[in-house]
Amino acid sequence: xxxxxxxxxxxxxxxxxxxxxxxxxxxxxxxxxxxxxxxxxxxxxxxxxxxxxxxxxxxxxxxxxxxxxxxxxxxxxxxxxxxxxxxxxxxxxxxxxxxxxxxxxxxxxxxxxxxxxxxxxxxxxxxxxxxxxxxxxxxxxxxxxxxxxxxxxxxxxxxxxxxxxxxxxxxxxxxxxxxxxxxxxxxxxxxxxxxxxxxxxxxxxxxxxxxxxxxxxxxxxxxxxxxxxxxxxxxxxxxxxxxxxxxxxxxxxxxxxxxxxxxxxxxxxxxxxxxxxxxxxxxxxxxxxxxxxxxxxxxxxxxxxxxxxxxxxxxxxxxxxxxxxxxxxxxxxxxxxxxxxxxxxxxxxxxxxxxxxxxxxxxxxxxxxxxxxxxxxxxxxxxxxxxxxxxxxxxxxxxxxxxxxxxxxxxxxxxxxxxxxxxxxxxxxxxxxxxxxxxxxxxxxxxxxxxxxxxxxxx
Numbered sequence: 001x002x003x004x005x006x007x008x009x010x011x012x013x014x015x016x017x018x019x020x021x022x023x024x025x026x027x028x029x030x031x032x033x034x035x036x037x038x039x040x041x042x043x044x045x046x047x048x049x050x051x052x053x054x055x056x057x058x059x060x061x062x063x064x065x066x067x068x069x070x071x072x073x074x075x076x077x078x079x080x081x082x083x084x085x086x087x088x089x090x091x092x093x094x095x096x097x098x099x100x101x102x103x104x105x106x107x108x109x110x111x112x113x114x115x116x117x118x119x120x121x122x123x124x125x126x127x128x129x130x131x132x133x134x135x136x137x138x139x140x141x142x143x144x145x146x147x148x149x150x151x152x153x154x155x156x157x158x159x160x161x162x163x164x165x166x167x168x169x170x171x172x173x174x175x176x177x178x179x180x181x182x183x184x185x186x187x188x189x190x191x192x193x194x195x196x197x198x199x200x201x202x203x204x205x206x207x208x209x210x211x212x213x214x215x216x217x218x219x220x221x222x223x224x225x226x227x228x229x230x231x232x233x234x235x236x237x238x239x240x241x242x243x244x245x246x247x248x249x250x251x252x253x254x255x256x257x258x259x260x261x262x263x264x265x266x267x268x269x270x271x272x273x274x275x276x277x278x279x280x281x282x283x284x285x286x287x288x289x290x291x292x293x294x295x296x297x298x299x300x301x302x303x304x305x306x307x308x309x310x311x312x313x314x315x316x317x318x319x320x321x322x323x324x325x326x327x328x329x330x331x332x333x334x335x336x337x338x339x340x341x342x343x344x345x346x347x348x349x350x351x352x353x354x355x356x357x358x359x360x361x362x363x364x365x366x367x368x369x370x371x372x373x374x375x376x377x378x379x380x381x382x383x384x385x386x387x388x389x390x391x392x393x394x395x396x397x398x399x400x401x402x403x404x405x406x407x408x409x410x411x412x413x414x415x416x417x418x419x420x421x422x423x424x425x426x427x428x429x430x431x432x433x434x435x436x437x438x439x440x441x442x443x444x445x446x447x448x449x450x451x452x453x454x455x456x457x458x459x
Contacts, residue, residue: 001450002035003020003022003033003035004032004035005018005036006019006409007038007039007040008040010040012374012377012378013375019045021445022405023405024447026402026403036459038409038443038457043409043410043411043442044410044411044412046374046378046381046382047382047406048093048096048382048396048406048408049096049382049408050094050095050391050396051330052256053098053100053330054085054100054331054332055080056085058081059103059107061112061115078426079427080335084424085335086125086451088333088353088355088423089125090124090451091444092331092355092358093408094125094355095126095445096386096391096395097126097128098129099127100159101131102132108148109143109147109148113129113131113151117151126394126395126446128155129152129153130157130184131149132157133157133169134168137160137161139163153181154389156183157183157184160305162188163185164189169244170250173255177251180254181254181390182254182388185255186259187237187240187244188232188236188305192236192239193231196230197231197232197307198346199228199230199232200233201231232305235264237265238264238268244279245279249272254279255278256388258282259332260282261283261287261309261317263312266317266326270325281320281325282326282328282385283328283329283330284329285329285357286352286354287314288329288361288362289364291310292307294308294431300429301430302352303349303351305350318369328385328388329380331355332351332352333355334350335351335429338428351429353420353423353427353432357418358381359441362381363412382395383396384396404447405445405448407444411442414438414439415438417435417436418435419433420433442454
């Protein structure tokens with residue numbers, strides 16, 4: 001594209017300056033020749049956002065719907081594709097997404113990594129394959145960890161399932177640690193929160209074994225009490241966080257905890273970090289904003305794993321993100337077909353949209369409340385996730401001359417009513433539909449290429 005001059009923009013540090021873009025790099029504005037000009041007065045430039053946790057629903061070979069049906073990229077039987085998922089990412093200000101391995105087929109060997117990288121060429125954001133920890137996500141046999149690493153994979157996860165066997169997890173950490181990789185854990189003890197778990201403890205009466213009325217409509221679930229098969233108790237998360245913190249200390253390998261949702265998990269993380277254990281964690285936009293009270297509607301848009309929780313947990317994760325106990329925001333963007341959401345609550349697929357709304361929700365819950373400033377936002381949504389994911393040589397970089405022209409230009413004051421039908425993702429399982437939220441992103445540049453431009457921005 002032509003040279004670009006972004007005039008009078010505010011950096012995360014608060015400094016106002018001009019940014020020049022020449023080719024794929026940030027350049028000296030005075031050296032540009034007849035650039036196109038953006039008047040960025042009142043706007044903020046952030047380094048391109050990086051999402052450690054995206055479900056693109058497309059493997060290296062085929063796009064699949066959640067129910068198993070196949071289809072080409074234009075078929076509505078497909079829950080998401082690399083093209084649509086990364087278009088949504090760019091609209092949300094993201095320039096890199098880590099594609100979780102729970103596709104069909106699972107990304108658990110070098111051939112599938114290669115295929116995913118080929119299929120991602122021309123996408124709207126950099127796609128970084130996440131390698132499965134276990135073959136087929138079955139938790140029985142370790143995947144081809146070293147072979148995937150030869151293709152550049154350093155980040156591994158069975159997200160969607162917890163690696164329940166402690167011995168197998170330790171073996172994985174020892175192998176991943178040999179090349180300085182990261183194991184990202186879906187912290188859910190499946191013996192405490194099984195396959196039908198979907199409601200937090202407290203949603204039903206906790207008087208086990210008694211004939212108690214549910215605290216909210218039963219959502220077609222007859223069981224009540226803490227030991228209901230639909231209950232997803234806090235302890236099911238925190239015990240895995242504690243176990244894997246100990247394994248990280250034992251092996252010296254970096255463990256990353258996905259989608260932290262409870263105050264108890266925050267306490268374990270603080271304990272682990274105070275002892276220098278190599279552990280990091282993420283929180284999702286929906287756990288920052290939404291609460292378990294929404295589950296009373298039995299609307300499956302609000303079904304997610306781990307579930308939405310109460311105000312004490314929501315406050316705990318916000319404060320933990322503010323003080324650095326939780327390191328990053330990650331979307332857990334999970335598009336689903338209508339057929340997989342239009343079911344009784346316990347049977348519906350868990351997951352929510354996230355990529356297009358993450359930054360706005362962080363502004364709403366963390367910036368306007370004074371918990372984070374813009375430098376913190378850049379840190380939690382770009383710099384640190386790039387570092388954890390091993391891509392900090394090209395993502396999450398300072399906005400300085402000579403660095404990659406990878407940034408998102410935002411209007412922090414702009415708001416809009418969310419309309420699920422305006423999403424660039426194929427998914428419509430949108431819990432924010434109808435909400436008034438910040439709508440900040442005007443322009444996303446990835447290595448000098450415009451990957452998203454709001455119609456309101458002229459240049």
